[in-house]
Every structure is written in structure tokens, then in C-alpha cells.
Amino acid sequence: MALSRKQKRGAVIGAGVALLGVAVGLVLYALSDTIVFFYTPSEVAEKEIAPGQRFRLGGLVEAGSLERLGGERVRFAVTDTDKTLTVVYSGILPDLFREGQGVVAEGALDGGVFTADTVLAKHDENYMPREVADALKEKGVWQHAGEGAQ
Amino acid sequence: MIVETGHFALLLAFAVALYQAIVPLVGAQRGDERLTAVAVPAALTQLGLIALAFAALTYAYVTSDFSVENVWANSHSAKPLLYKVTGVWGNHEGSMLLWVFILALFGACVAVFGGNLPPGLKARTLSVQAMIGSAFLLFILLTSNPFARLDPVPVDGQGLNPILQDPALAFHPPFLYAGYVGLSVAFSFAVAALIEGRVDAAWARWVRPWTVAAWMCLTLGIAMGSWWAYYELGWGGFWLWDPVENASFMPWLVATALLHSAIVVEKRNALKVWTVLLAILAFSLSLLGTFLVRSGVLTSVHAFAVDPERGVFILAILCVFIGGALALFAWRAPMLKGGGLFQPVSREGALVVNNLLLAACAATVFVGTLYPLALEVVTGDKISVGAPYFNLTFGPLILPLLLLVPIGPMMSWKRARAWPAVQRLWGAGVVALVAGVVAFAIARDGPVLAPFGMALGLWLIAGALNELALRTGLFGKGVRTALRRLFGLPRAAIGMTLAHMGLGFAVLGIVATTAWRQELVTVMTPGESVDFAGTAITFVSETPRTGANYRDDVGRFRVVADNREVTVLTPSKRVYLPSRQPTSEVGIYPFWSGDLYLAMGDREGDAGRVVRIYFHPLVPFIWIGAAIMFAGGAISLTDRRYRVGAPRRARAAAAEGAGA
Numbered sequence: 001m002a003l004s005r006k007q008k009r010g011a012v013i014g015a016g017v018a019l020l021g022v023a024v025g026l027v028l029y030a031l032s033d034t035i036v037f038f039y040t041p042s043e044v045a046e047k048e049i050a051p052g053q054r055f056r057l058g059g060l061v062e063a064g065s066l067e068r069l070g071g072e073r074v075r076f077a078v079t080d081t082d083k084t085l086t087v088v089y090s091g092i093l094p095d096l097f098r099e100g101q102g103v104v105a106e107g108a109l110d111g112g113v114f115t116a117d118t119v120l121a122k123h124d125e126n127y128m129p130r131e132v133a134d135a136l137k138e139k140g141v142w143q144h145a146g147e148g149a150q
Numbered sequence: 151m152i153v154e155t156g157h158f159a160l161l162l163a164f165a166v167a168l169y170q171a172i173v174p175l176v177g178a179q180r181g182d183e184r185l186t187a188v189a190v191p192a193a194l195t196q197l198g199l200i201a202l203a204f205a206a207l208t209y210a211y212v213t214s215d216f217s218v219e220n221v222w223a224n225s226h227s228a229k230p231l232l233y234k235v236t237g238v239w240g241n242h243e244g245s246m247l248l249w250v251f252i253l254a255l256f257g258a259c260v261a262v263f264g265g266n267l268p269p270g271l272k273a274r275t276l277s278v279q280a281m282i283g284s285a286f287l288l289f290i291l292l293t294s295n296p297f298a299r300l301d302p303v304p305v306d307g308q309g310l311n312p313i314l315q316d317p318a319l320a321f322h323p324p325f326l327y328a329g330y331v332g333l334s335v336a337f338s339f340a341v342a343a344l345i346e347g348r349v350d351a352a353w354a355r356w357v358r359p360w361t362v363a364a365w366m367c368l369t370l371g372i373a374m375g376s377w378w379a380y381y382e383l384g385w386g387g388f389w390l391w392d393p394v395e396n397a398s399f400m401p402w403l404v405a406t407a408l409l410h411s412a413i414v415v416e417k418r419n420a421l422k423v424w425t426v427l428l429a430i431l432a433f434s435l436s437l438l439g440t441f442l443v444r445s446g447v448l449t450s451v452h453a454f455a456v457d458p459e460r461g462v463f464i465l466a467i468l469c470v471f472i473g474g475a476l477a478l479f480a481w482r483a484p485m486l487k488g489g490g491l492f493q494p495v496s497r498e499g500a501l502v503v504n505n506l507l508l509a510a511c512a513a514t515v516f517v518g519t520l521y522p523l524a525l526e527v528v529t530g531d532k533i534s535v536g537a538p539y540f541n542l543t544f545g546p547l548i549l550p551l552l553l554l555v556p557i558g559p560m561m562s563w564k565r566a567r568a569w570p571a572v573q574r575l576w577g578a579g580v581v582a583l584v585a586g587v588v589a590f591a592i593a594r595d596g597p598v599l600a601p602f603g604m605a606l607g608l609w610l611i612a613g614a615l616n617e618l619a620l621r622t623g624l625f626g627k628g629v630r631t632a633l634r635r636l637f638g639l640p641r642a643a644i645g646m647t648l649a650h651m652g653l654g655f656a657v658l659g660i661v662a663t664t665a666w667r668q669e670l671v672t673v674m675t676p677g678e679s680v681d682f683a684g685t686a687i688t689f690v691s692e693t694p695r696t697g698a699n700y701r702d703d704v705g706r707f708r709v710v711a712d713n714r715e716v717t718v719l720t721p722s723k724r725v726y727l728p729s730r731q732p733t734s735e736v737g738i739y740p741f742w743s744g745d746l747y748l749a750m751g752d753r754e755g756d757a758g759r760v761v762r763i764y765f766h767p768l769v770p771f772i773w774i775g776a777a778i779m780f781a782g783g784a785i786s787l788t789d790r791r792y793r794v795g796a797p798r799r800a801r802a803a804a805a806e807g808a809g810a
Contacts, residue, residue: 019510026546031517031539038532071754090671
């Protein structure tokens with residue numbers, strides 16, 4: 001299988017271009033299909049999000065809203081001080097989950113209630129999930145001292 | 151006083167680094183040996199001064215000198231000594247100091263161990279190394295001074311973030327940084343070679359050990375971070391495709407590609423331009439990682455604008471070095487004499503495929519990491535790119551690569567035939583096939599692809615051993631000859647076998663735990679038992695305890711398997727005293743088949759606890775695999791070719807000239 005110099009170069013370049021094409025195709029397909037948007041309760045109220053479509057919900061855990069439904073199931077409300085959305089979650093809440101503190105939940109709407117399969121709280125006393133901090137700043141209710149501490 | 155000495159030493163180090171950046175380079179351009187000769191003493195002096203500064207900061211931490219703002223903000227007098235020391239790099243300023251310390255250490259190593267380098271190349275390399283060093287020293291001195299004092303002196307410190315008070319995370323940064331920063335040596339060599347306009351086999355032979363050293367540290371650093379995430383986050387996730395993780399994974403992928411392409415330059419004098427480009431890209435991605443993590447841009451795009459000084463400074467460093475190196479590359483690379491093309495089916499062809507796939511993998515991770523940042527800047531939409539994206543993009547690209555890993559080493563240089571190379575791996579193929587069938591038979595549930603994943607892992611392990619057996623003649627010449635030959639093999643070959651095996655172990659662990667993880671979340675009260683994954687787990691009691699700087703509630707869970715008590719797991723809920731920050735410690739028992747993993751959650755009722763129990767099959771293989779890869783790198787470094795056998799450059803150049 002003695003290839004000429006031109007053919008060899010063609011084979012290498014061809015393989016490279018083909019691979020590049022595959023990689024670009026995969027990236028474009030994945031980006032159109034797998035990304036998850038972040039919304040605040042107000043944005044959820046504005047946009048009509050289809051039930052079952054996954055997104056991240058962020059805001060503050062409303063004070064006094066945490067209820068244990070028996071077993072490991074919990075219910076709480078996420079607010080951006082304007083609108084509020086009820087969240088149902090099964091599992092262990094993060095160590096730093098507190099009423100009145102920032103939280104991000106990932107899941108989907110199910111009959112007006114947000115069913116979460118993941119709940120993230122902040123990492124330490126100074127850090128709030130970035131989207132929550134930004135959203136609260138937009139609402140003008142940001143009052144945390146930990147700006148840019150991490 | 152000691153603190154001021156440290157600060158002063160850092161200033162001096164900056165001056166020395168500037169000197170080292172300029173004088174040897176001028177000397178090399180003019181061919182003035184008196185000027186090039188200053189590179190080595192300057193590199194050593196720079197290391198000594200930065201070591202002094204680092205020691206001064208460590209002293210302030212160990213003695214809990216809260217007049218130093220950095221110590222006050224990140225330490226506490228009640229903290230265990232280990233975490234007082236590791237607290238030095240558990241914050242922005244200290245970790246940047248560690249960064250330049252390791253950078254200077256690598257520079258000094260090039261100065262000391264580079265005895266057989268041509269004086270010009272050595273002077274230029276050390277000069278480029280010092281340019282990077284002076285940029286980061288200036289960054290520390292202007293924006294992140296760790297030696298700033300406080301007045302009045304506070305009574306006690308604020309304490310280190312409790313989740314950082316952990317053995318794996320304590321040593322994760324030094325290894326990670328050794329990997330990041332170690333790649334600077336390959337970068338400096340590449341830039342020096344571009345200035346010289348010459349890349350040859352000897353150059354590749356000098357670059358490779360530094361790349362191997364950086365790569366193995368990076369491997370271990372990433373593995374430690376993943377191990378920490380596994381036992382600290384409370385659910386056993388070992389890799390979350392978090393931007394911070396990706397920032398360390400991209401340089402790893404490119405460094406792996408560089409390791410392999412440098413072999414082609416060394417053996418076949420081809421792929422030179424590409425290899426130089428990889429050396430530049432690998433360190434560029436390290437710089438990008440430093441920027442992403444250190445600028446605050448990941449915490450918030452806006453945090454970057456709020457505290458612009460640091461972010462803009464690192465961004466400027468990033469632009470100057472990456473832009474400068476790429477511009478130099480564009481200008482000089484066409485002058486590098488190509489080694490000609492080669493047969494697509496050959497060892498070098500296989501290494502090209504390896505490089506293409508690794509580069510494509512790195513590119514998909516790059517897009518997935520930076521796209522959300524770009525989108526938010528452009529449209530304001532906030533998105534997260536998570537595991538589903540990477541499964542769809544990274545997955546299909548890494549799979550063929552893993553499949554081809556055992557075949558590559560079976561190909562001969564120059565010209566090979568693919569099918570005979572595969573045929574000689576029939577032993578490994580049988581092992582992999584059996585593994586796949588067994589996995590399919592045992593685990594009826596779980597993803598359909600999982601048994602293929604197990605087969606793939608064993609294909610890698612058995613393939614590496616198969617290659618070693620063929621090379622030593624185990625199948626034809628008998629065990630004694632094979633053993634004798636084994637000790638006669640180049641260490642780099644054994645290193646390769648180990649590294650590929652380690653990869654196989656990691657694949658087994660990742661596939662098994664992802665596909666067949668078992669999970670149970672329930673409420674237990676003391677005295678209650680549950681059956682889980684072939685064991686009976688009894689919640690015995692819960693008792694309070696006081697540690698050095700925390701209080702915790704420790705649960706005791708007795709685990710019985712086959713009517714025999716195996717262990718008592720003691721997970722806990724902890725509250726660290728200075729900050730009152732809560733954390734959870736999980737209980738883990740490693741069975742042969744995998745980890746039993748138990749995390750306690752919140753109280754439920756009077757004495758009840760929410761508990762989360764997992765069985766993570768084969769999960770330790772991930773970190774065992776990384777450790778084997780590290781060992782492979784270490785053995786490869788002891789190869790005597792790297793120490794004495796490098797051919798004289800003059801001779802190599804003469805041969806090249808005669809051949810052209």
C-alpha cells in the first residue's frame with residue numbers, strides 16, 4: 001500500500017477534517033439539546049415553560065416555608081421577593097440549606113409545583129450560587145457582604 | 151520582622167527574575183557566553199528568595215501571627231497544625247505564592263539537571279521561564295500581597311473554610327499546581343526553540359521528561375480533587391464536569407497529547423510544528439485555568455467587573471504570553487524543517503490519531519466550559535452545561551481513543567499492517583470479551599452499554615500486559631527469559647504499560663460506579679435495621695463529640711454481611727466552631743466489590759435521622775488507576791536515556807543536514 005506523498009497528506013488532512021466535522025456536529029447538537037437554563041420565580045411566571053422541561057430555579061428559601069412531608073421528602077418555597085414557587089424534593093438537603101438563604105434547584109415543573117432532583121446551596125458563608133446573587137442584584141435586594149470573596 | 155523579610159525577599163525575587171528574563175536572552179542572541187552564564191545562578195537565587203518568602207508566610211501561619219491580614223482571614227489558633235500549614239495555600243494570595251514557588255522550582259531544576267543542554271537553548275529556556283515568573287511575581291506584589299499587616303492586631307483568626315480542612319484537599323493544590331506550572335517548562339522550551347528556529351529529536355528528548363513530570367503531578371492532583379468530591383459532598387459524585395474541574399482537565403488532555411507527539415519528534419523527526427503548538431497550548435490552558443479559578447469569573451461574571459484589578463491583571467498576563475507565543479509560532483514555525491509525511495498505518499500514524507482525538511476531546515471540554523460565560527456576556531441568558539453535554543460530545547470522541555490505545559503500541563514505526571497488529575492482541579481480546587459477557591450476565595439491569603464499558607476497561611489492562619508479554623517473549627521464550635528481558639526493557643516502555651493499565655482501571659471504576667450504583671434514602675431511628683446491597687445495616691446510636699475546632703454528632707451504624715459483623719460506620723454531622731459552619735462526614739467501608747457509603751442527613755422526629763446509603767461498585771479503581779498512571783510516569787522518568795543517552799545535538803544536526 002505505497003501511497004504517494006500527495007495521497008498521504010490527503011489521508012492525514014482528510015482524517016483531521018472528518019474528525020473536526022464530527023466534533024463540531026456533536027458540540028452543536030449537544031448545545032442545542034442538553035443545556036439547562038436558569039430562571040428566577042418571576043421569570044418562570046412570565047415564560048410559559050412546558051411541564052417536564054428541565055431548568056434551574058434560583059432564589060431565596062422563603063422563611064417559614066420548609067415542611068417535612070414525612071420520610072426524606074421536603075417541601076419549601078423559593079422566592080425572589082416578587083414571585084414565589086413551591087418546590088418538592090426527595091433526599092438530603094445540603095448542609096448549608098437554610099431558610100432565608102440562597103438556593104438553586106434543578107428539575108422540572110409538574111402541575112404548578114417544581115419537582116427538584118438536585119438542590120444546591122452555597123459552599124460557605126460567603127458564597128452564594130452565582131445565578132442567585134445576580135438575580136437578587138437585579139431585583140435590588142442584594143445585601144450580602146461576601147461580594148467576590150471566592 | 152520575619153514577615154517583612156518575606157515581603158522583601160519577594161521583591162528581590164522579582165528583580166532577579168527580571169534580570170534572568172533579559173540578560174541570558176540578550177546573551178544568547180549575541181552569542182556572549184558571559185551573559186548566558188548568569189541564567190543558572192539567577193534561577194537558583196530566584197528559587198532561594200521565593201522559598202524564603204514562602205517560609206516566612208508559613209512561619210506566620212504556624213505561629214498564628216494574626217497581625218498578618220492573610221493569616222487572620224484564613225487561620226485560627228485552635229486549628230490543627232497540619233491545617234495551619236496547608237492553610238498557607240488555602241486562599242488566593244498564598245496559593246499564588248505557591249504557584250510562583252513551584253514555577254521557580256521547575257526553573258531551578260532545569261538549571262541544575264539541564265547540564266547536557268546546549269548553552270543557548272538553556273539560556274533562552276530559563277529566560278522565558280523567568281518572564282513568566284516575573285509577570286506573576288508582579289501580580290502578587292501589586293494585587294495579592296500575602297504579607298499585608300493589620301492594625302490593631304485581632305485576638306483570633308476567622309478560620310479556614312471547614313471543607314478545606316481535609317487531608318486530600320490539603321495536598322490537592324500543590325500537586326495540581328506542580329502539574330499546571332510544570333507545563334511551563336515545555337512552554338519555555340517551545341518558545342526557546344522557536345526563537346532559535348530549530349526543533350530536532352534531541353529537543354523532544356529534553357522536553358519529554360518535563361512533560362511527563364508535569365503530567366503525572368496533574369494526574370494525581372486531579373485524582374485527589376475527585377476523591378475529595380467523592381467523600382466530602384455526601385453522595386459519592388467523583389466528577390461533576392464543574393468548570394473548575396474542567397479547567398484542570400483541559401491541560402491534562404493536551405499534556406497527554408504532547409507526551410505522545412514528542413515521541414514522534416524524538417523517534418521520527420516529524421510532527422515538529424504540531425508538537426511545538428501543543429507545548430504552547432498545554433501551558434496556555436494552564437494559564438486559562440488559573441484565570442478562570444483565580445479571577446472570580448466563575449463565581450460571577452459580575453464579580454469580575456466588581457474586583458477588576460486581579461482579573462484584568464491575570465487576563466493581561468494570559469494575553470501577553472499566549473498571544474506572544476502564538477504570534478512567535480506563526481512567524482517562526484514555517485522555518486522549522488518538516489520531517490516529511492509518513493504512512494498513515496504506522497506507529498507514528500497511530501500517535502497522530504491519538505493526538506487528533508485528544509485535541510478534539512479538549513476542544514469539546516473547552517467549548518462546554520466557556521460557552522456559558524460567553525453566552526451570558528453576549529445575551530445575558532444564564533445556562534449551565536452539565537454532564538449530558540459532555541456525555542454526548544466527550545463520550546463519542548474518547549471511546550474510539552480508548553479502543554485504539556492497546557493497538558497503537560503494537561504497530562511498528564514507519565510502516566505497519568493494521569490487521570496483524572490487532573491479531574497479536576487476541577489474548578487481550580478474549581479477556582475483554584469474557585469480561586463483557588460476565589458483566590452482562592451478573593448485572594441484568596443498568597445501561598446496555600455498561601458491559602461494553604467493562605470490556606473496554608479490561609481491553610486496556612489486558613492489552614497493555616499483552617504488549618509487555620510479547621515484548622519480553624513470555625509466550626515463546628519462557629518465564630525466566632521474559633523476566634530477564636523485563637528488567638532489560640527501557641523504563642519508559644514499562645512506564646507506558648503502567649500508564650495504559652492505570653487508564654484501564656480508571657475506566658472500570660468510572661463505568662461500574664456510574665452504571666450500577668445502588669442508592670437508598672430512608673429515615674432510621676436507633677435500633678432500626680435496613681437490608682441494603684447484601685448487607686444488614688443497623689443504626690446503633692448517636693453520640694455528641696468535641697474535636698479540636700469542631701463539635702459533631704457521630705452516628706454508629708453496624709454493618710453485617712453473611713451473618714458476620716464487618717464494620718461499624720461512623721458518619722457525622724459536624725459544626726466548626728469559629729464560623730459555625732456545618733459539614734457532613736460520611737462513613738465508607740471498602741468491600742472488594744466496591745464502597746459501602748453512608749451519609750447522615752437532618753434529624754427527623756425525636757431520634758430519627760435521614761440517612762442516605764450507597765453502594766459504589768469498583769469506585770476505588772478510579773483512584774487506584776490514577777495512582778498507577780502516576781507510578782508509570784515516575785518509572786518512565788528514571789529511564790536512563792533522559793539522563794545520559796541524549797544524542798549530541800551537533801551530531802544529530804549534522805546527520806539531519808546530511809540527510810536533507
